[in-house]
Amino acid sequence: MMITCAVVGFGWWGQHISRILKDLDEIKIVCVVEPDVQKRSDIESLGLEYEKEYADALSKYSIDAVVLTSPNDKHDEQIALAANKGIHIYCEKPLSLTSTGAKLSIAACKENNVVLAIGHERRFEPGIQIIKEMITTGRLGTLMHGEFAFSHQKLASLPATSWRTKKQYAPAGAMTQMGIHLTDLMIWFFGPVKTVHAITADRSLGWETGDLTSVHFQFESGATATLQAILNTPNYIRTFVSGTDAWVEVKNSSHPDTPGGIVSIQKLDKHGTNTEEKLQWSDAVQANLLAFFQAILGHADYPFSQFELMHNIDVLEAIIKSSETETSVKVHATKLE
Structure with missing residues (x-):
């Protein structure tokens, strides 16, 4: 069809x-x-x-x-x-x-x-799926902390009149550009977010919304995480999750839209066993679109729950409020009917 x-x-x-x-x-x-x-x-x-x-x-x-x-x-x-x-x-x-x-x-x-x-294609990256598999199979043990970074300069040359520079359309610095990809992964890995404390600033671009975002999270489970998203620094994409039994780190040398990059994966377990591997770039954007079309055809469920879609926006709202008030904000969990 x-x-x-x-x-x-x-x-x-x-x-x-x-x-x-x-x-x-x-x-x-x-x-x-x-x-x-x-x-x-x-x-x-x-x-x-x-x-x-x-x-x-x-x-x-x-x-x-x-x-x-x-x-x-x-x-x-x-x-x-x-x-x-x-x-x-x-x-x-x-x-x-x-x-x-x-x-x-x-x-x-x-x-x-x-x-x-x-459009959260990061879930479809093989390196990210390795982290998810280690979590779901218990190989990391009790989850303790995560570190999530997604920064680049692909938008740095936009004119000041672009909607992406305005708080009304793209609030909290880099959150709606890159940061929201990271909160999606956090929710997928760690579950519901309890509180956030966000800091935004305009360091170089002169954007009303700011050009950097830093957020500290606590989850309902008690685990913690940090987020870093910068709109004017060379490409830096890193995902790190630590547990009581092991930690795993994934670093991407290129943006999801840029073929030819290398994905570097490192794991260290509590016995001191260190493993490292490298994967080639794969088109996660295409993979996400194909998952959408497979769901339309009824061949497979689309792999995002309604809770995950909803909770990510609840978290975004809390981050926006925190960045404006310069305080920690409790995430309000919207109930779906």
Whole structure:
């Protein structure tokens, strides 16, 4: 079965997603929605149809799925429009800027029996899956602490007028750019978050939202973690989890959109056994999209729970509040119906 989809938004990430989808035999992009008409020629140069208005595209074409790579504040409305038409949704992170918005989106997709997928591709990286397997099989023992870092300079040249620089659309520094990927992994590894203490600052870019984010977490289990996300430093991606029986560290030499990188994995157990291995870069973004399409076809469940989708936005809300108030904030866990 050929799945028809519309890509919504043709910025940096929308262009990357479009190129991936064009290479998948089981997918047909029926159009790309982009309000900036100056990008029309770029879209058509890829052999794709251009549409200016999202609502018009949903009415004009027979669409099985939408892939939303639009500005963060558009997600709530765009999800609702698609869900109410029975269209499956892949939404780039964050799902929403508010817990209320996330709850409504999850409910709309559930009510209309459509798949809601999220652009957290880091879960699909082989190195990250090794950490998850070590946790679920108990090889790490009792989890103690995690250290999560995701920094790069891919957005550093954006003009000051970009929506990504504004607190209204991209609050808490690097949180909606990279940090929210890390909180997704934390929830997947450690479970519900209890409290957060966040610090943001503008050190170099002159962005209203800031260009660095540092957060300390405590989980309901008592374990702790730290997050580092910097918008103006060379690529640095590191995931570290320690337990009573072992620790494991994964470092990525390149961004998820950049082929050719190396993934370095190191493990040390309580007996002093040290193991190191290296993996080649793999396309986790494509893997996430394929998981979405498999779920649409009914071949497999999409591997994110509603709780995980919801709780990540609860955590985001708490981080935003903490960064603004300069205090520790307890995470409010939204209940889903």
